[in-house]
Amino acid sequence: MNSTYKVMVVGMGKRGLHHAAAFQANPRFQLAGLCDIDPARLDSAAQKLGNPKTGTDAAALAQEVKPDIFCFCTLPNLRTPLINAGIASGARLIAFEKPVALSSREGMEIKRLLDASGVKAVVSHQHRYGVHYREIKKIAASGALGRIHTVTGTATGWMTHMLSHLIDYARWYAGEPDAQWVMAQAAGRGKFADNHPSPDFIAGIVQFAGGIRGYFEAGAGAPDQPEVAKWWGKNRICVQGTEGFAEVLTNGGWRSISRRDGYQGGDGAMSYDLDMPPYIQEMADWLDDPLKVHACNFGSAYKGMEIMMGLCRSAAEGGQVALPLTAPADELDLLKKAVADRKVLLSSPVNAKEYGV
Numbered sequence: 001m002n003s004t005y006k007v008m009v010v011g012m013g014k015r016g017l018h019h020a021a022a023f024q025a026n027p028r029f030q031l032a033g034l035c036d037i038d039p040a041r042l043d044s045a046a047q048k049l050g051n052p053k054t055g056t057d058a059a060a061l062a063q064e065v066k067p068d069i070f071c072f073c074t075l076p077n078l079r080t081p082l083i084n085a086g087i088a089s090g091a092r093l094i095a096f097e098k099p100v101a102l103s104s105r106e107g108m109e110i111k112r113l114l115d116a117s118g119v120k121a122v123v124s125h126q127h128r129y130g131v132h133y134r135e136i137k138k139i140a141a142s143g144a145l146g147r148i149h150t151v152t153g154t155a156t157g158w159m160t161h162m163l164s165h166l167i168d169y170a171r172w173y174a175g176e177p178d179a180q181w182v183m184a185q186a187a188g189r190g191k192f193a194d195n196h197p198s199p200d201f202i203a204g205i206v207q208f209a210g211g212i213r214g215y216f217e218a219g220a221g222a223p224d225q226p227e228v229a230k231w232w233g234k235n236r237i238c239v240q241g242t243e244g245f246a247e248v249l250t251n252g253g254w255r256s257i258s259r260r261d262g263y264q265g266g267d268g269a270m271s272y273d274l275d276m277p278p279y280i281q282e283m284a285d286w287l288d289d290p291l292k293v294h295a296c297n298f299g300s301a302y303k304g305m306e307i308m309m310g311l312c313r314s315a316a317e318g319g320q321v322a323l324p325l326t327a328p329a330d331e332l333d334l335l336k337k338a339v340a341d342r343k344v345l346l347s348s349p350v351n352a353k354e355y356g357v
């Protein structure tokens, strides 16, 4: 197919600029509209991006541009109004940033809106296009690890920044199993005030279908990865089976040992420049052919949202939480009430600066 898809991007911050530049660089897309509430930011972005139509009101601009793809990259507190603006504009695909939402209440409402409209959606868990991330998927899918029984994900960055990434890639490595129940603990109140509101530390267990166990940690108490210099890249996602294991560090390459293939390893570091082009291309592929479902489709991200919010509920209320979630809740409010007013304990001095401890 040679059609060109018209795109509008909302939010000209860090991620909006990444998205807009990637759309502009791909001949399958026409960057037709840019929006931000900050006029100076908007003008500067428009000048760099070929001066498409601009506006400070996303819903109004979307009605004017009538994009095929409505993309928004706003902070996590702004999701549903822009989903509504995208649907009302007649867009066929909505692309937005992780996390899906700050509560299961909003996540469920977004799902309801998308299901009712039939509009496709993707959520930006684009690390998975990294060459080192893909090596682990290749090994796990090859059978070299035997029966996969465990996945783990840790990040020193806090929950609302990092946990949905960890869950997304760990589920991918495990073959995208559904979660059956989760259980967690949380500590530290400092990051509730952040624009990615989170407990300072959350750690939890996920029971996946097929007897696969997941362990996740995000925040101040998560282990340092001394092999990685970049603080935001200190994330380890590991998949283990009866015949071996394989792991990726976001900014520290990959390695694997299995009975069949012995030791293997290689380099790799998360790069927006390398990860965005295939992430963007798959949007055109999915619009061309409904069978070519985008790897970062909303359905998969929604399951990750349920896991993350289930972990929050468990940390707030105690005990195991059954998945899928059936009733909505405001998990961050529950956590704010429940997490004790005690300083978080660090895993390593490398976390001291970010957590003010």
Ligand SMILES: NC(=O)c1ccc[n+]([C@@H]2O[C@H](COP(=O)([O-])OP(=O)(O)OC[C@H]3O[C@@H](n4cnc5c(N)ncnc54)[C@H](O)[C@@H]3O)[C@@H](O)[C@H]2O)c1
Pocket: 010, 011, 012, 013, 014, 015, 016, 035, 036, 037, 038, 041, 056, 058, 073, 074, 075, 076, 078, 097, 098, 099, 124, 125, 126, 160, 161, 196
């Ligand atoms: N996938 C990744 O690897 C990755 C990396 C970093 C951030 N993120 C996510 O991307 C999202 C955005 O983060 P960022 O760092 O780009 O934020 P940012 O603060 O740099 O940019 C947000 C922009 O949205 C604009 N904005 C706010 N309200 C608006 C509105 N109503 N209409 C139009 N524009 C509006 C702001 O003026 C700002 O320019 C967050 O959800 C974050 O978690 C993802």
